[in-house]
Amino acid sequence: MAGGSVLLAAVSLLSAFQQLHFAWLVGNSRRKHKVMPPAVTGAPEFDRTFRAQQNCVEFYPVFLTLLWTAGWFCNQEVASLLGVLYVFTRYKYFHGYVQSVSGRVTAFYLNLIILVCLLTLGVAGLVNSFLHEYLDVSLGKKLHKLI
Amino acid sequence: MAGGSVLLAAVSLLSAFQQLHFAWLVGNSRRKHKVMPPAVTGAPEFDRTFRAQQNCVEFYPVFLTLLWTAGWFCNQEVASLLGVLYVFTRYKYFHGYVQSVSGRVTAFYLNLIILVCLLTLGVAGLVNSFLHEYLDVSLGKKLHKLI
Amino acid sequence: MAGGSVLLAAVSLLSAFQQLHFAWLVGNSRRKHKVMPPAVTGAPEFDRTFRAQQNCVEFYPVFLTLLWTAGWFCNQEVASLLGVLYVFTRYKYFHGYVQSVSGRVTAFYLNLIILVCLLTLGVAGLVNSFLHEYLDVSLGKKLHKLI
Numbered sequence: 001m002a003g004g005s006v007l008l009a010a011v012s013l014l015s016a017f018q019q020l021h022f023a024w025l026v027g028n029s030r031r032k033h034k035v036m037p038p039a040v041t042g043a044p045e046f047d048r049t050f051r052a053q054q055n056c057v058e059f060y061p062v063f064l065t066l067l068w069t070a071g072w073f074c075n076q077e078v079a080s081l082l083g084v085l086y087v088f089t090r091y092k093y094f095h096g097y098v099q100s101v102s103g104r105v106t107a108f109y110l111n112l113i114i115l116v117c118l119l120t121l122g123v124a125g126l127v128n129s130f131l132h133e134y135l136d137v138s139l140g141k142k143l144h145k146l147i
Numbered sequence: 148m149a150g151g152s153v154l155l156a157a158v159s160l161l162s163a164f165q166q167l168h169f170a171w172l173v174g175n176s177r178r179k180h181k182v183m184p185p186a187v188t189g190a191p192e193f194d195r196t197f198r199a200q201q202n203c204v205e206f207y208p209v210f211l212t213l214l215w216t217a218g219w220f221c222n223q224e225v226a227s228l229l230g231v232l233y234v235f236t237r238y239k240y241f242h243g244y245v246q247s248v249s250g251r252v253t254a255f256y257l258n259l260i261i262l263v264c265l266l267t268l269g270v271a272g273l274v275n276s277f278l279h280e281y282l283d284v285s286l287g288k289k290l291h292k293l294i
Numbered sequence: 295m296a297g298g299s300v301l302l303a304a305v306s307l308l309s310a311f312q313q314l315h316f317a318w319l320v321g322n323s324r325r326k327h328k329v330m331p332p333a334v335t336g337a338p339e340f341d342r343t344f345r346a347q348q349n350c351v352e353f354y355p356v357f358l359t360l361l362w363t364a365g366w367f368c369n370q371e372v373a374s375l376l377g378v379l380y381v382f383t384r385y386k387y388f389h390g391y392v393q394s395v396s397g398r399v400t401a402f403y404l405n406l407i408i409l410v411c412l413l414t415l416g417v418a419g420l421v422n423s424f425l426h427e428y429l430d431v432s433l434g435k436k437l438h439k440l441i
Contacts, residue, residue, distance in 0.1 A: 126157050259314075
């Protein structure tokens, strides 16, 4: 099962580690600002830290779905590179948001652009696979012949 | 890795796109009702929109897990069809909830029924695979002989 | 696609069922304490129940990623056993948190330890796969020769 997915799995592990790290930082912020569970509001810095992590949590399954679909059906190397960029821009997003509400904006739009790129790769790969599997047409070969 | 999963991947991409769309609608509702991050409460319509999206986020990894297990171990076509129905009922749920609290109920129960169907398919497929792999018994063939 | 993943899929189905069960218990707590949607705060017991479920939701995609990476790239049986332990400690965490805020602590740390074990297995498996696929070195065989 593992052949041809090493890079995708490596990026997935990296992003999972990042999620654990963000949860850890929320815990630190709880102690720093004395916001005891189950409360999720308190000092403004804690509120921003908590929302930053929640936003990362919300997008995480979407990211994984797009990463693996793009990687399996289109190109593993390109998808993994976009995945590493996503992890990096999520890092910028989180720390930017902790600093100030406006500090999250640029990184958030970069995140969205990366997700749209992964979605596009995934759709392109799926259309090709679909034509190949159900209509026996290979776009890859046709493009190759043209060039 | 991609053979025999084209439909499952297509449904996954569709549902990931839907999640991005819901997040986008929450952003629109933030601007409409002037609820600035990191706040997550404000006008009643915004509160409903936000909770609708949060509920979709909560169930999304569960949906993906059940979709792929049912598709890989039981039947890709049936699982994908149920997946498309899930995306449709999530659409009804979200927009129903934005309208009114009671507007979410019917679609929510339909969502649950679809998840239970996927779970049942997944369990059936796994029991068959388990018997086949560990006990060398094939229920599929036995059923085929009986008919 | 299904060969060699039966145990991982079984643990995934079990954990997905647990997530549905937790969501169900939050619904029950809503009715018991009369906390009507879209509100997410009310009686202290409801607040703890809701936060317990939210924490399980946050960690769920991370758990699935680590489970499958450890299982595919290192050892399915060990990863599945850790997965079952994770589901069990999540059960203890949830019900401990519903009882009292301090009741969640032990199970939460056990959860984290299990995730770190899965992460370690995944990294070890990936390093081995990477050496094998890109550098044509098999650590497994070398270890075998040494013994």
